[in-house]
Amino acid sequence: MHMPLEDTLGLNLLAANQHRADHNRAHFDAWNLLCLNVMSSPGAGKTTLLERSLAALSGRWAMAVLEGDMTTLLDAERLEAVGIPVVPITTGRACHLDAAMVSGGLKLLQQRLDPAGLDVLWVENVGNLVCPAEFAIGEHRKVALLSVTEGDDKPLKYPVMFREADCVLITKVDLLPHLPVDVERIEAHIRQVNPRTAVFRLSASSGAGFDPWHDWLGAQLKAVQTTPALIHA
Amino acid sequence: MTRCLLLSMHEWKQQHAPRVPRVDRVHLQVGSFTCVEPDQLVVTWSDAVKDSWLDGSELVIESVLLVGRCVRCQATYSPDPADGFRSPCCQHPMEEIVSGRELRIRSVAYAFETAAPCPTPTC
Numbered sequence: 487m488h489m490p491l492e493d494t495l496g497l498n499l500l501a502a503n504q505h506r507a508d509h510n511r512a513h514f515d516a517w518n519l520l521c522l523n524v525m526s527s528p529g530a531g532k533t534t535l536l537e538r539s540l541a542a543l544s545g546r547w548a549m550a551v552l553e554g555d556m557t558t559l560l561d562a563e564r565l566e567a568v569g570i571p572v573v574p575i576t577t578g579r580a581c582h583l584d585a586a587m588v589s590g591g592l593k594l595l596q597q598r599l600d601p602a603g604l605d606v607l608w609v610e611n612v613g614n615l616v617c618p619a620e621f622a623i624g625e626h627r628k629v630a631l632l633s634v635t636e637g638d639d640k641p642l643k644y645p646v647m648f649r650e651a652d653c654v655l656i657t658k659v660d661l662l663p664h665l666p667v668d669v670e671r672i673e674a675h676i677r678q679v680n681p682r683t684a685v686f687r688l689s690a691s692s693g694a695g696f697d698p699w700h701d702w703l704g705a706q707l708k709a710v711q712t713t714p715a716l717i718h719a
Numbered sequence: 720m721t722r723c724l725l726l727s728m729h730e731w732k733q734q735h736a737p738r739v740p741r742v743d744r745v746h747l748q749v750g751s752f753t754c755v756e757p758d759q760l761v762v763t764w765s766d767a768v769k770d771s772w773l774d775g776s777e778l779v780i781e782s783v784l785l786v787g788r789c790v791r792c793q794a795t796y797s798p799d800p801a802d803g804f805r806s807p808c809c810q811h812p813m814e815e816i817v818s819g820r821e822l823r824i825r826s827v828a829y830a831f832e833t834a835a836p837c838p839t840p841t842c
Contacts, residue, residue, distance in 0.1 A: 490743070492828045495731065499747060499755075499822040502726030584723070620720075620754045620822070642800050646754050649813075678803040681812040 503621055506585030510624025513592065517601045520707045521609065523623055525647065526631035527640075528613030531657040533561045534690040535631065536608060540568045543700060547605035547707070552591040554583040554612045561610065571598055582617040583609065585624060605707060615644040626710050627652040632676070634658050634667050641675040648676050653684040653702060660689035720755055721763040727824060728773060740829040742776040752785040752798075752819035785819030 498504055514521045526532050540549060550571040553562040562574035575583060575591045588609060595601060609625065611618045619628075630651035632640055635658055641648040648654060654676050662669055673685055684702055688695030724747075732740060749755050757780040764778040787798045789806035795817055798804040804813040 490828065490830050491740075492826050493731070494826045495824045497727060497731070497824040499720070499727060499749075499824055500723045501824075502730055503723050505730075616754045617720075621723075642803060645800065645804065646752060649752075649816075675803065678805060678812045681814050 500620065500622070503585050506589055507622035507624040510585055510588055510592065511626075513601070514607065514624060514626065515710075517604065518711055519601065519604045519607050520627070520703075520710045521607045521623075521625045522627050522629050522703075522706075523609050523611060523618070523625035524629045524631070525611045525615075525618045525651075526613060526633075527615045527636060530613070530631040530633040530636065531690055532610050532613070532631055533564055535655065535657065535688075536565055536610060537568055538690045538693065538696065539700065539703075540565065540570045540608075542696060543606075543703070544568070544570060548603055549606045549608065550595060550599065550601070550604055552583075552588060552595065552607065552609045554587070554610055556581070556612055565610075571595070573598070577612055581612055581614045582621050583611050583623055584621045588623040605711075606703070615640065615647045619644075619647040619650045627706050629653045629655065631655045631657050632672065634662055634665060634669060634672065638667055638671040638675055641672070641679055645679040648683070649680045651680065651683050652706075653686070653699075654680075655699065656685065656687045658689060658691075659687045659694065660692045720760060721767050724760075724764070724824070725767060725773070728827075731824075731827065732772065738831050739772055740827075741832050742773050742827060742829045744777045744779055744828040745773075746779045746781065746825045746827070748781050748783050748821045748823040748825050750783045750785065750819040750821040752816065753822055755822060757782060781825070783818050783821045786817040787813050788815040788817050790814045 524532050551565050552573050552575055553565060554575045554577060555561055556577050559574050562572045565572045573591045573594045575587050609623060628651050630647055632654060656672055676685055686695055686699045688699055749757050761778050768774050768776060785798055786795050788795050789809050789811050791809040791811045794808045796806050798813050
């Protein structure tokens with residue numbers, strides 16, 4: 487006899503990923519570092535942002551990068567040139583990093599250094615404004631980039647990404663004089679879907695706007711390092 | 720997304736080990752303010768579960784509408800992307816989301832093909 491049964495779960499569809507993400511987070515907290523998940527569409531300037539921020543901050547903080555890309559080591563090689571440890575994670579056909587991939591990257595990182603000596607771990611996600619927004623990797627903060635060349639409608643077209651972001655960086659603002667785009671409108675659209683997020687305008691080419699962004703990073707690092715780590719099951 | 724759902728289902732199956740449930744139906748709640756396209760999930764599900772312990776199971780998706788609450792006047796509303804997700808009452812940004820972010824396995828309908836093996840061989 488086959489008795490029909492029904493389990494009411496109320497379980498997160500992404501529960502398996504969330505368990506891995508919680509595990510990663512427990513490591514980050516134990517190592518007392520700030521983990522950032524950096525996301526954007528392809529070409530918004532994630533790697534260029536990292537190049538400039540890593541160069542500017544390497545004297546203040548010990549940092550490393552997990553570099554996600556579908557193929558090639560090109561971005562990882564660019565960041566290695568800054569003198570920061572970089573672990574590439576090639577995702578193959580997957581359009582985002584998930585917690586298991588980051589966990590694998592952490593194991594490789596541990597072969598090179600003791601993460602407890604780090605202050606900041608950057609995770610550069612695969613260029614995509616959709617899927618990365620839903621997949622937790624254990625990060626403390628989500629940082630989304632939007633370049634002015636992408637237009638002012640993207641926060642409304644891809645609202646989940648901008649809703650999830652703790653910080654949105656409007657990049658390539660040095661190009662504004664050459665574009666028919668209103669940066670005030672970009673920022674207004676970001677705030678319409680996420681009124682609580684921090685927003686900074688910057689240019690990795692000129693260096694404009696990096697000081698407030700780095701100040702924000704410093705505040706997040708301080709917040710993480712002074713918050714007692716949660717005990718994860 | 721399908722892979723994550725399969726992993727979550729695998730974790731659920733482990734709770735019943737050593738018995739293997741025969742799953743008839745997986746009922747999901749998917750919010751409209753997520754990155755999941757329900758039709759695509761249904762199509763990939765039927766391919767992904769072929770020849771697995773979930774073969775033959777049906778994926779039923781209940782869509783959950785995006786509902787916001789205006790923090791100024793407390794009215795609930797349906798945020799519209801064309802209107803910038805603002806509250807129609809006060810034109811306030813979408814601060815509070817009441818529903819629409821659900822990605823939830825609501826329930827699983829299943830049965831056991833065989834009786835559970837007795838844990839104590841002497842009984």
